[in-house]
Structures are given as structure tokens and as C-alpha cells.
Amino acid sequence: xxxxxxxxxxxxxxxxxxxxxxxxxxxxxxxxxxxxxxxxxxxxxxxxxxxxxxxxxxxxxxxxxxxxxxxxxxxxxxxxxxxxxxxxxxxxxxxxxxxxxxxxxxxxxxxxxxxxxxxxxxxxxxxxxxxxxxxxxxxxxxxxxxxxxxxxxxxxxxxxxxxxxxxxxxxxxxxxxxxxxxxxxxxxxxxxxxxxxxxxxxxxxxxxxxxxxxxxxxxxxxxxxxxxxxxxxxxxxxxxxxxxxxxxxxxxxxxxxxxxxxxxxxxxxxxxxxxxxxxxxxxxxxxxxxxxxxxxxxxxxxxxxxxxxxxxxx
Amino acid sequence: xxxxxxxxxxxxxxxxxxxxxxxxxxxxxxxxxxxxxxxxxxxxxxxxxxxxxxxxxxxxxxxxxxxxxxxxxxxxxxxxxxxxxxxxxxxxxxxxxxxxxxxxxxxxxxxxxxxxxxxxxxxxxxxxxxxxxxxxxxxxxxxxxxxxxxxxxxxxxxxxxxxxxxxxxxxxxxxxxxxxxxxxxxxxxxxxxxxxxxxxxxxxxxxxxxxxxxxxxxxxxxxxxxxxxxxxxxxxxxxxxxxxxxxxxxxxxxxxxxxxxxxxxxxxxxxxxxxxxxxxxxxxxxxxxxxxxxxxxxxxxxxxxxxxxxxxxxxxxxxxxxxxxxxxxxxxxxxxxxxxxxxxxxxxxxxxxxxxxxxxxxxxx
Numbered sequence: 065x066x067x068x069x070x071x072x073x074x075x076x077x078x079x080x081x082x083x084x085x086x087x088x089x090x091x092x093x094x095x096x097x098x099x100x101x102x103x104x105x106x107x108x109x110x111x112x113x114x115x116x117x118x119x120x121x122x123x124x125x126x127x128x129x130x131x132x133x134x135x136x137x138x139x140x141x142x143x144x145x146x147x148x149x150x151x152x153x154x155x156x157x158x159x160x161x162x163x164x165x166x167x168x169x170x171x172x173x174x175x176x177x178x179x180x181x182x183x184x185x186x187x188x189x190x191x192x193x194x195x196x197x198x199x200x201x202x203x204x205x206x207x208x209x210x211x212x213x214x215x216x217x218x219x220x221x222x223x224x225x226x227x228x229x230x231x232x233x234x235x236x237x238x239x240x241x242x243x244x245x246x247x248x249x250x251x252x253x254x255x256x257x258x259x260x261x262x263x264x265x266x267x268x269x270x271x272x273x274x275x276x277x278x279x280x281x282x283x284x285x286x287x288x289x290x291x292x293x294x295x296x297x298x299x300x301x302x303x304x305x306x307x308x309x310x311x312x313x314x315x316x317x318x319x320x321x322x323x324x325x326x327x328x329x330x331x332x333x334x335x336x337x338x339x340x341x342x343x344x345x346x347x348x349x350x351x352x353x354x355x356x357x358x359x360x361x362x363x364x365x366x367x368x369x370x371x372x373x374x375x376x377x378x
Numbered sequence: 379x380x381x382x383x384x385x386x387x388x389x390x391x392x393x394x395x396x397x398x399x400x401x402x403x404x405x406x407x408x409x410x411x412x413x414x415x416x417x418x419x420x421x422x423x424x425x426x427x428x429x430x431x432x433x434x435x436x437x438x439x440x441x442x443x444x445x446x447x448x449x450x451x452x453x454x455x456x457x458x459x460x461x462x463x464x465x466x467x468x469x470x471x472x473x474x475x476x477x478x479x480x481x482x483x484x485x486x487x488x489x490x491x492x493x494x495x496x497x498x499x500x501x502x503x504x505x506x507x508x509x510x511x512x513x514x515x516x517x518x519x520x521x522x523x524x525x526x527x528x529x530x531x532x533x534x535x536x537x538x539x540x541x542x543x544x545x546x547x548x549x550x551x552x553x554x555x556x557x558x559x560x561x562x563x564x565x566x567x568x569x570x571x572x573x574x575x576x577x578x579x580x581x582x583x584x585x586x587x588x589x590x591x592x593x594x595x596x597x598x599x600x601x602x603x604x605x606x607x608x609x610x611x612x613x614x615x616x617x618x619x620x621x622x623x624x625x626x627x628x629x630x631x632x633x634x635x636x637x638x639x640x641x642x643x644x645x646x647x648x649x650x651x652x653x654x655x656x657x658x659x660x661x662x663x664x665x666x667x668x669x670x671x672x673x674x675x676x677x678x679x680x681x682x683x684x685x686x687x688x689x690x691x692x693x694x695x696x697x698x699x700x701x702x703x704x705x706x707x708x709x710x711x712x713x714x715x716x717x718x719x720x721x722x723x724x725x726x727x728x729x730x731x732x733x734x735x736x737x738x739x740x741x742x743x
Contacts (some may be wrong), residue, residue: 102453102517114603150724155451159667160716166661167709174704294509295658299521305514345533347653351525356519361509 073330075214078222079288080333083108083280085225088303088318090276095308096271096375098249100154103143103161103217104277105301111136111281113169116255116292119188128188128286130278136278137271139165141369144270148263151377170294180354189290219287221279228276233315245269249371252378262378275324277301299354306357313370328353380726388672388718389686390713405701417696418689424696426577430647432688433581434459437639438666439673439680440591440630447595447675448608448628449608454501454516455636456663457523458494462640463660464527466490467651468535470644471546472614479551486552487641494637495630497523502629512629524658532653543653554578554646578646585681592677604628636663643675661709668712671719687712 078120087104091247114135119128139161146157176182193202194216203218215222236242244265247255252262284300285292307325311318331347397407418428438455445452469475469486501519506509537546542628556578595601603624606614614621639662644651669687673679694708 102513142717146720146724150721152720152724154451156446156667156671156716157720159453159664160671160713160720162713163664163668163709163716164713166664166708167711167713170706170709171704174706178702298658302521307516309514339557345529347525347529348533350528351522354518354521355524358504358510358515358522361510361514361518362470362504 068161071210071213072364073327073334075217076330076333077323077327078214078218079326080329082219082221082225083288083300084304084307084322084325085229085319086221086283087277087301088307088322089225089228089315090273090280091243091304092308092311092313092315092318093232093269093276094273095374096245096249096313096371097266098252098371098376098378099147099266099270100305100375101140101143101156101270101273102155102159102302102305103139103160103165104158104273104304105299106162106165107136107139107274107277108164108281108284108297108301109169109295110139111278112285112296113172113281113292114278115282116184116285117172117176117181119286120176123185123188125188125190125286129282132282132286133275134278134280136281140270140274140277143274144267147377148266148270154375154377160289166295167280169292173292173294175290182227184286184290188286190219190221190287192217192222193217193287194218200330219283221283229315232234236315246371249373252373266378302359303353306361307368310357310360310364325353325356328356336347381676381679384719384722385672385674385679385683388715388722392396392714395714396707396711400703400707405703410697410701410703413705414693414697417700418693424692427579428689428690428692430577430687430688431691432642432684433578433584433646434660434662435640435665435687436584436588436681436684437642437667438662439669439684440588440677441635441639441663441672443633443673443675443677443680444591444604444628444635444667445620446606446670447608448625450625450629450632451513452498452501452516452629452632453513453667454498454519454523455632455639456659456661457516457520458497458633458636459640459643459660459663460520460523460527461493461497462490462637463644464530464535465493465637465643466639467545467548467644468530469535470548470552472535476547478722483552483554483645486645487638490641490644491634491637491705492508494640495634498629498633498636502626513521520659520663525555527651531651534707535651540645548645548649553649554580554642556646578642580642580646583642584684588677588681595677600624600627636666639663639666644730665709668716671716674719677728 074298087108091101111132115128118131119125122128134270142164143157143161146152146160147154159165193206201217206212208216235245244255244260247258248262248265248269255265280300281297284296305323307321308318310321326331332352336346336349352377397410400410401407417424419425438459441455441458442452466486466489469489470482473482473485475482475485497519498516501510501512501515502514505512531545532543535545537544539546595604603614603619604623604627606617606619607621607624607628611621611625614624640660643660643662665687669680669683672683672686673681690708690711691705692704694705696709697703698705
């Protein structure tokens with residue numbers, strides 16, 4: 065394998081990892097706060113759909129981003145009402161979220177198609193590259209060896225993900241919010257006796273998770289594909305659940321896991337593109353990330369307990 | 379009684395919410411309701427269609443309910459369904475079983491059931507052997523099952539006669555027997571549409587399975603063990619019940635029912651599987667969770683919920699044909715119903731706690 069191909073593959077891995085990193089950061093924060101949300105798939109899907117719809121109708125990609133974040137946060141508000149206030153079984157509430165998102169996006173897609181909004185008008189999606197830095201700077205950056213194609217050929221959401229992870233990392237141990245977040249998942253009673261409102265904090269964590277997942281969905285429909293398909297998230301949200309576990313509910317582990325699975329996806333696309341599908345069924349490539357995730361859970365998950373109060377209604 | 383109230387209340391709220399949204403979009407609720415009910419119950423043929431649509435929902439609902447009841451969160455019915463369908467289709471099209479046709483059909487059904495059971499058992503084995511949470515393994519196994527099923531269709535059970543990636547069409551005598559009813563029903567003065575009504579026998583089998591499960595659950599020690607495993611495993615263990623075994627039984631039975639659901643659907647309704655349609659789920663497995671929740675995990679409740687959702691789906695198709703309302707709206711109703719049930723259970727718990735406190739105070743006084 066030559067160097068040029070390796071760089072292309074690494075860049076592709078990074079491109080594939082972005083939605084996992086985003087949704088994963090949100091899910092990790094929610095799980096740290098003691099709430100497991102298996103509806104992350106639905107949140108991403110509704111983000112992708114709302115982002116596409118708003119961008120297609122308004123012609124502005126920024127409207128799309130806003131709508132994606134808003135829709136996913138609204139859906140997670142329902143989830144919060146169920147799990148945080150009604151103290152419902154979190155797994156079941158998450159599946160309800162998936163059903164709702166599947167139905168709502170399917171309905172919206174039919175309506176959009178009927179009115180002829182089944183494709184993004186030009187300019188309503190985001191192009192690759194960090195064009196907001198200016199044309200000259202972009203050209204210069206793109207020509208940099210190695211990091212040019214690796215970083216500056218990515219969609220502009222990548223630096224935002226970087227900022228998000230740095231912010232979360234500095235929040236983690238050094239600030240009160242980081243400590244409270246950790247305590248919410250380990251000992252919510254202690255948080256309550258410290259005079260803090262457990263429900264309000266969990267609501268905050270879930271709204272953050274919703275925003276992250278919505279943005280991840282918008283990345284899929286407005287950046288990577290410039291279009292929407294029903295069920296286009298295709299299980300990525302479910303994969304995120306496994307990634308949070310591999311990452312041991314820590315940022316560093318989570319980023320490593322997401323990059324690893326970005327690489328799996330990049331490799332899968334590369335091999336599939338090389339026409340190996342005659343010998344190897346394409347379905348094997350499609351199920352590879354999930355099989356890898358399951359295998360990793362089987363071989364690595366021993367002794368990896370999550371937050372003590374994870375999944376328990378409070 | 380409380381469960382019934384919660385179920386009916388959440389259905390009402392969900393329907394009301396969707397009707398309000400449709401009203402805002404300019405559809406009169408009256409027209410929507412009449413078109414929907416005409417599509418779901420308007421003739422014997424429509425009723426049969428609703429029943430046939432309810433059958434996979436019932437199988438999957440029972441599958442989810444029995445696992446949830448025993449405390450095994452089986453999110454994997456969707457994948458168990460996919461594998462059940464593919465193995466049943468594969469057996470029925472690729473294997474020449476000597477003997478009568480009904481034997482081959484039974485073998486195909488058994489193959490589907492076994493595939494579902496094994497897939498559920500795999501999740502159990504991963505949980506017991508390696509500590510992989512059941513929720514996560516079943517979710518991932520769903521996605522793996524879709525790819526696996528599609529691969530089987532394309533590579534193993536592929537019909538040599540076509541280049542399209544699909545199985546052969548299941549031979550007529552190997553399909554589930556279909557009841558042909560050519561009757562004219564009179565309800566009062568209204569004569570309903572005549573014609574041939576077809577409904578495969580799996581629909582009745584699903585109903586019988588419901589009654590069977592209900593009897594086991596309410597009349598036997600086995601069923602009691604399942605319930606205790608879900609409600610209070612610690613108490614069960616102290617009382618000497620084999621809680622862990624009960625939970626595993628329920629999980630495997632759940633997978634079996636999921637497999638049967640898929641097998642019945644392909645042997646009775648679709649008769650053929652394509653690689654493309656297998657790559658994503660049928661949706662019945664996930665809908666089964668909604669059915670189980672609405673039925674409050676009780677077999678008879680699940681039956682009622684499946685009948686309602688089946689009618690909902692066939693009515694929604696009619697809404698799409700007549701009023702151009704996307705049928706996916708039916709899924710929204712399912713999601714809202716589950717949300718409503720969860721809220722209802724939460725409210726009921728709060729009320730019960732409050733009542734309990736009030737009683738406690740009166741005892742003190």
C-alpha cells in the first residue's frame with residue numbers, strides 16, 4: 065500500500081468518524097449523567113431529515129443546521145419528559161423515540177417528494193474544505209503535505225468537533241459542571257443532597273446529547289451526501305452506543321473508538337470500490353462495522369462497568 | 379383496570395395528536411377517520427387484510443412481551459424476524475423434503491423458528507459468557523442479521539432461474555394454507571361487499587399461540603416463574619425459583635416467536651424474499667415492542683394491541699391511496715402510543731406512591 069493511498073484512507077476514516085464522534089460525545093455526556101438513550105439513531109435520523117428539509121426549502125445550509133439541531137433537541141425533550149420526569153424504562157423510551165423518528169421522517173420524506181423537494185438545490189449543502197478561512201488560505205492549506213489532504217480537505221464541521229472535544233475535556237475534571245455530571249451518573253442521591261436539581265441537570269445533558277446527534281445527522285444529509293434517504297443513518301446511532309462502551313465513558317477512549325470505526329468504514333468503502341464484491345458478498349462489508357463492534361464488546365467488555373446509576377430511573 | 383385505562387388513554391391521545399396535525403395540514407378529522415375506518419374495516423376483505431397485517435405484529439408483540447415480562451430486554455425481535463423469514467424461505471424453495479407438502483411447510487416453519495431461537499440464544503450466550511449487555515448485543519445482532527439474511531438470499535438460497543438477487547417463489551402447495559371465504563355478511567341492514575377473502579392460516583395460529591401463552595402465564599408455575607424473574611428476581615431466588623433459567627427460557631421463546639413471525643410472513647404473505655428487502659428490517663420487530671407495551675405485556679392485551687395496530691396500518695394505506703396522507707404516519711402513532719403508555723405508567727406510579735403515603739399517615743394517626 066503506497067503512501068498516497070494511505071493518506072486518502074486516513075482522510076476517509078476521519079470523514080466517516082465525524083458523525084460518530086459528534087453523536088458519541090452527546091451520548092457519552094448523557095450516559096455519564098445516568099441516562100442511556102438508545103434513541104440516538106432516531107435523533108440522528110430526524111436531524112438528517114429536518115436539516116435536509118429546512119435546507120431544501122430555504123436554500124440555506126445554515127437553516128438546515130439550525131433545524132437539525134432544533135428537531136433533535138425537541139425529540140430528546142420528549143425523551144427527557146419520559147425518562148427524567150415520568151421515570152420510564154430508558155431502553156423502552158429510547159425505542160419509542162426510534163419509532164417516532166422513523167415515522168416522522170418517513171412522513172416528511174413522502175410530503176417533500178410529493179412537492180418536488182427531493183434534492184438539495186445547489187448551494188444548500190456544504191462543500192468540502194474550510195472555505196470560511198478565505199480562498200487564498202484554503203489553497204495554501206490544501207497544498208500542505210500530509211495534513212493538507214488529511215485535515216483541510218474535510219468538511220468544516222471537523223474543527224468544531226475538535227473544539228467540542230477540547231471543551232468537554234477541560235470541563236471534565238476541572239470544573240464544577242464536570243464533577244456534577246460525573247456524580248449524576250454515579251450517585252444522583254449525593255447530587256440531590258448537595259442541593260442540586262438532578263432532573264434539571266439531566267435535562268441539560270440530554271438536550272446537549274440531542275444537539276450533538278442532530279448535528280451528526282445534518283452532517284450526513286447536508287455534507288456527506290447532499291440528500292436524504294429514509295433510514296439513511298443505517299444503524300450508525302446504534303453503533304455509537306457500543307463506541308461509548310469501548311471508550312469506557314471517557315473522551316480519549318471514545319475518540320479512539322470512533323476513529324477506529326471510521327477506519328473500518330473507510331476500509332470497507334475502499335475494498336468494496338476495488339471490485340472485490342464478486343468474490344466477497346457486499347453484505348459482509350455492510351455488516352462489518354456491527355460485527356466488529358460486537359466482537360469488540362465480546363473481547364474487551366469484561367470488567368467495564370458504566371456509571372453506577374446508568375439506566376436507573378431517579 | 380388501571381392498565382386498560384392507561385392503554386386506552388394513550389391511544390386516544392396519540393390519535394388526537396395526529397388528527398390535530400392533519401387538521402392543521404388541511405384534512406378534516408371526520409374525513410380522515412371515515413376513510414381510515416373504511417380502509418381498515420370497510421368490507422370483509424378489508425377486515426381480513428387488517429387481521430393478516432395484525433398477525434406478524436401479534437407474533438412480534440408476544441415475543442417482546444414474554445421477554446420483557448421476564449426481565450430480558452430483547453430488542454432483537456427485528457433480527458430474529460429477518461432470519462426466521464430467510465430460513466423458512468430457503469427451506470421451502472431449496473430443499474426437496476420427501477413426503478407430503480404439509481410436512482415440508484412445517485419443516486420450513488420449524489427452520490424459521492429455530493433460526494430465531496438460535497439468534498436469541500447467541501445474545502444470551504454473549505451475556506452469560508462475556509458480560510455483554512443483552513440490549514446492546516440484540517441491537518447489534520439485528521444489524522448483523524439484516525446483512526446475513528441478505529447474503530443468504532443472494533448466495534445460498536438464490537433462485538438459479540433469475541439474475542435478480544432473490545429466492546425462488548415458494549411453490550403454491552408449500553405456502554401456508556389460505557382460507558378462501560366467499561360470503562356476504564349482513565350486519566343489520568348493511569350488506570357488506572362480497573368476494574373472495576383470503577387469509578392465511580398463520581393468523582389463526584397466532585391467535586391460538588396467544589391463548590396458549592395466556593394459559594401458561596396465568597395458570598402454571600412456569601409462567602409464574604417468568605413473571606417473578608421480571609418483577610423481583612431477588613425474591614424469586616430467595617424463594618428457590620430457578621430465576622436465571624426462567625429468564626433464559628423466556629428469551630429463547632421470544633426468539634422462537636420472532637422467527638415464527640418471519641417464517642409465517644414469507645410462507646403466508648410475501649412468498650418470496652429479495653436481497654434488497656432483507657438488508658433493512660421489516661419494521662415488525664420494532665413495532666412489536668410498541669404492541670407489547672400497549673398490551674401491558676399481557677397476552678390478551680397484546681392481542682388487542684396487535685389488532686389495533688394492524689387496523690391502523692391497513693387504514694393508513696387507504697389514507698395514502700385516497701387522501702395522499704403518507705402511511706408512515708401510522709409509525710408516528712405507534713411511537714406516540716408508546717410514549718403515552720410510559721407517561722401513563724409514570725403518572726400511575728406517582729399517584730400510587732401518593733396514595734401509599736396518605737394511607738401511611740392515616741395508620742400513624
